[in-house]
Amino acid sequence: MLKIATWNVNSLKARKDRLLAFLKRHEPDVLCLQELKLDTAAFPLAEVADAGYQALVHGQKTYNGVAILARVPLEQPRIGWGVDIGDAEDSQARLVSAVVHGIRVLSVYVPNGSEPSSDKYQYKLRWLQHLVHELERHHSAKEPLILCGDLNIAPDDSDVARPDEWRETVLCGTEVRSAFQQLIGWGLHDVFRQHHPDGGVFSWWDYRQLSFPKGNGLRIDHLLATTPLARTSQDARIDRDERKGKLPSDHAPVLADFAWPP
DNA sequence: ATGTCTCAGGGACTGAGA
Numbered sequence A: 001m002l003k004i005a006t007w008n009v010n011s012l013k014a015r016k017d018r019l020l021a022f023l024k025r026h027e028p029d030v031l032c033l034q035e036l037k038l039d040t041a042a043f044p045l046a047e048v049a050d051a052g053y054q055a056l057v058h059g060q061k062t063y064n065g066v067a068i069l070a071r072v073p074l075e076q077p078r079i080g081w082g083v084d085i086g087d088a089e090d091s092q093a094r095l096v097s098a099v100v101h102g103i104r105v106l107s108v109y110v111p112n113g114s115e116p117s118s119d120k121y122q123y124k125l126r127w128l129q130h131l132v133h134e135l136e137r138h139h140s141a142k143e144p145l146i147l148c149g150d151l152n153i154a155p156d157d158s159d160v161a162r163p164d165e166w167r168e169t170v171l172c173g174t175e176v177r178s179a180f181q182q183l184i185g186w187g188l189h190d191v192f193r194q195h196h197p198d199g200g201v202f203s204w205w206d207y208r209q210l211s212f213p214k215g216n217g218l219r220i221d222h223l224l225a226t227t228p229l230a231r232t233s234q235d236a237r238i239d240r241d242e243r244k245g246k247l248p249s250d251h252a253p254v255l256a257d258f259a260w261p262p
Numbered sequence B: 001a002t003g004t005c006t007c008a009g010g011g012a013c014t015g016a017g018a
Helices: A012-026 A045-050 A119-138 A174-186 A191-195 A208-214
Strands: A002-008 A030-034 A054-058 A066-070 A075-079 A095-100 A103-109 A145-150 A188-190 A221-226 A233-238 A254-258
Touching: A002 A012, A002 A103, A002 A145, A002 A221, A012 A030, A012 A045, A030 A103, A030 A145, A045 A054, A054 A095, A066 A095, A066 A103, A119 A174, A174 A188, A188 A191, A191 A221, A191 A233, A191 A254, A221 A254
Parallel strands: A002 A030, A103 A145
Antiparallel strands: A002 A254, A030 A066, A054 A066, A075 A095, A095 A103, A145 A221, A188 A221, A233 A254
């Protein structure tokens, strides 16, 4: 069984102890991280190695920063986009990928978008189009591949505890849901959805307004796999406990098990 | 009550981003 997980830690400096405890508790084979908020050189490689993991890190201080952790070597590493996309904002560290266990694994942190009327939302929509093109140019849906990360998209109203409160926000707008469907249309399967078809399970709760105790959550963190991998998925879950206790991330980790290799 | 958290600048608090 191969266990793959994704988690937006919202600052690795603030969440390092939680990360090490998470690795010990769940022992994932592959873990994609987002919002490291630190430089590549500041990543705690030695402590992660002591826990039994190698890491491919695309860090950035203050904001962004993504990584992939695995207990085996991370092959064919790719940092950022595979080509120059001609976008002034592509300097943001939001994408990293590698081949692990014969699977192309991508860790992505899609821009939040702030407000629908903002420039940041237009950047989010452009970024999602770049992501679709990246898959089209450099990958095949016939190969085992998994797109993991904080997509900042709740794909369906069943992924939102209070859909009326979130309608036409940057997490639920028709444009971003359409972009999500473009990813699905390329050949990705929503692995978590396969095991929870009715929805009602969430991965993120705003720090503000007591969202977590009130249950005001959304599922915006995803594991999207191509058919060869998705068809081997055995289970998927969200570790809500990671959103509890002292100083949690606002995101909970999403985990899935695969009967891999088939 | 945007009921909070994190980072940076600067050296206490404010603004930005989510």
